[in-house]
Amino acid sequence: MHDDVERCVRAALSKDARFDGWFFGAVVTTGIYCRPSCPVAPPKVENMRFFPSAAAAQSAGFRACKRCRPDASPGSPEWNGRADVVARAMRMIADGVVDRDGVPGLAAKLGYSTRHIERQLLAELGAGPLALARAQRAQTARLLIETSTLPMADVAFAAGFASIRMFNETVREVFALTPTQLRNRAACGRPAAAAPGALPLRLPFRAPLCPGNLFGRLAATAVPRVEEWRDGAYRRTLRLPRGHGIATLRPLPDHIDCRLSLTDLRDLSTAISRCRRLLDLDADPIAVDDLLRGDPVLTPIVDKDPGRRVPRTVDPYELAVRAVLGQRVSTVTARIRAARLVAAHGEPITDPAGGLTHLFPDPVALASLDPAALALPQARRTTLTELIAALAAGEIDLSVGGDWQRARARLSALPGLGPWTVETIAMRALGDPDAFVPTDPGIRAAARELGLPVTPAALTHRAATWRPWRAYAVQYLWATDDHSALPG
Template sequence: MGAAPDTEEVYEDTERCVRAVLSKDARFDGWFFTAVRTTGIYCRPSCPVVPPKPENMTFHPSAAAAQQAGYRACKRCRPDTSPGSPEWNQRADLVARAMRLIADGVVDRAGVPGLAARLGYSVRQVERQLLAELGAGPLALARAQRAQTARLLIETSALPMGDVAFAAGFASIRAFNDTVREVFALSPTELRSRAARGRPPKTAGLLSLRLPFRAPLCPDNLFGHLAATAVPGVEEWRDGAYRRTLRLPHGQGLVALRPLPDHVACQLALTDLRDLATAISRCRRLLDLDADPVAVDDLLREDPALAPLVDKAPGRRVPRTVDPAEFAVRAVLGQQVSTAAARTHAARLAAAHGEPVADAAGGLTHLFPSSGALAGLDPAALALPRARRAAVTGLVAALAADEIDLSPGGDRDAARARLGALPGLGPWTVETIAMRSLGDPDAFVPTDLGVKLAARSLGLPSTPAALTGRSRAWRPWRAYAVQYLWATGDHPVNRLPV
């Protein structure tokens, strides 16, 4: 098939799409969807069934667009469970920001007017741009997500169907039944019966899901970083899984994420099942599961200094966060101190100001405190130098007042500018927050000690200015280059805990 997809509108290149379908190229899953005129179904490019004749194929940029065109989801390849398009995390324009917010459940919670307000555009502008690029407006995109949430609950829980409909965000049982039949060509009861064949009994109160990704995926730095920096009481590594507490729109959650060869096993416990889609979206974002590792690695291999690192362990992801404000506070707490000291400072904050949680399966005790809960924090209570106390309280005040938007739909450039204007937040902190909270794939930290040591050992320039100049060839994937540079050091963030 050749090179992996780039950011052009792949679905419009018919010849390229046909080649991807005929070769069952899984790298294109999520980039476009194949609809088959003769069967009325739509599939992912890697669908295992015999490919249709090219003249019977049409291509759509989203599952929602295929559904709007009257096609139902293939029962073999389950196209609605494809990894998301890498574009939505890479790009910073209106459509990408809108897609990140829709995935986070904003349309279900606040409607299209709420989505438009978060983006700073009119409803008409948002609808027009989404329709032009994705073939579906925000309501249709949210509906497609509700259908996927409904199927997950149908297949992974023993909830009554009425509860499933409510939790998935449907306004009525009839709308729920009609949508499930229309999208999956099966009734909710038939879906549950089909999924139950050969599966073990469900554990009460827990949802067990598979989170797909594009191969390859190197779990070492991804889970190693999360485990090594875990805040006691908020996060932990237990029995081969990263576990943490979740603050969600309607309640609390606990999640366990376990890396496996072909997927990440996800076990969720939620106080309100309406938060399922949001929780999944945030976990995928945390683990960078919608990345296109082939495109990233192909570019970084072009640099002779990075090529051996990429070849040794391809598919490194950028560990991100489920709570952008939480990570920003932790980044400031971690300035110029060891990983262990940063964890201790964050754990003290969580124990003193976080909401308690019940975790019968492990050692999770608190949610990390919200910005609002920290807004009245007495700086003297922080065992930090005076300048860093001022930095923490200044950041918390700005976040609590909504002066900085670190959400998935936030403007990355505006957030950087506002962070940089706060006292005590230098370029390292701002770029680290951009990498982890804002999810900017091109964030770069040339002043980071680990990056400088790696650059020196590889014969790269080690001064910030010179290294920044060399890094221009790595754009727009410099955050991934940082992961490969960090991997040259002997630090727990680079390996899975034993």
């Protein structure tokens, strides 16, 4: 969008918050870049420049506005709605792959050369993978500086910087303040952490957001020991690259209150990225709802509770296992089956603030389970063990940078994995916004009530006008389901 100058100018002059994260505006006379909704008086149009990413603005020599904090705007919805190599790379950078494995590691995971990845990102985003990762490190550093009392040396290494000097230089360049000045500015309004290592954060999103749909479904399907609804917040354990953590997520009118307790603070940016992905916070609800309102059948449902998101996952491999456990059974039965698996094979943790006790077992831990011990029909045992074996061997890539269609094909080749399971995994684990489950009993019941076709082929044909947002249409069709309200 950044190359449509006229549209960007209109958005900036009207202070339109819907475009925050889509592009960034910079002012050549001040050397500052902002989000489109920045409240300051707009500059002259001839002094405006537009960039597709914060990293591109920083690379061009602009520093972040101290008032609108453009580095903290919601992420671009493009990267969660596309399946091409640039979008896959952006999701992997957000998940911390460059910080952990470098640009060669990113390129290897994507199956391309380092030069090709750098060229593609530079052409579309105005910044290469190192600059994009640097911008993310700067934002992580700012969060730690402003929300914790950690010594600056600990902040630097937790944010992913290789040296104190690089940390100091980056913070000064990006924010035009030293780390100490940033901390002093934030000291008055800093919320206290609940416990050592627990960080209070604000996760922004584009309004509107329907929390009943989002948190209601997560709470209704929560697996005991791994997830819980407590004191108005959804809580769950996180398996992270360098350790584990616990996320506490509470919906508020203008942001998600997030409390992260981590065993290794270097996992902070990854944990934030996974929480945002879980709650689909980078979605563009205006674009989604406007398209779905084009169908008169969906118009009243969308108007009743706009801003529905697709509840996703923090661990795609966990979601795949749970999807198989939930085949052809009730939500309660699926939770019981998953809880038994956790009790037998999950990794124990401690949770002083609640009742979480385990991490969900990863495919490697599950690879040694005895199929006879599973309280499942024989065919379902075979499906589950075949899936676990394929995931443990790396034969199916469900990671944030995985290829959606290749993953679908490999899942479909496994015995017992039909369209419902494959599309559920595509919707919630892979994050495909166009995934569709026409065979789901809830969808068929809603279709019958609304006068839509109920056979899978006919409903799929009818849903063509909902593309590329069929996964969101599913959330609206589920609107009368018992998961659509926040628990008490």
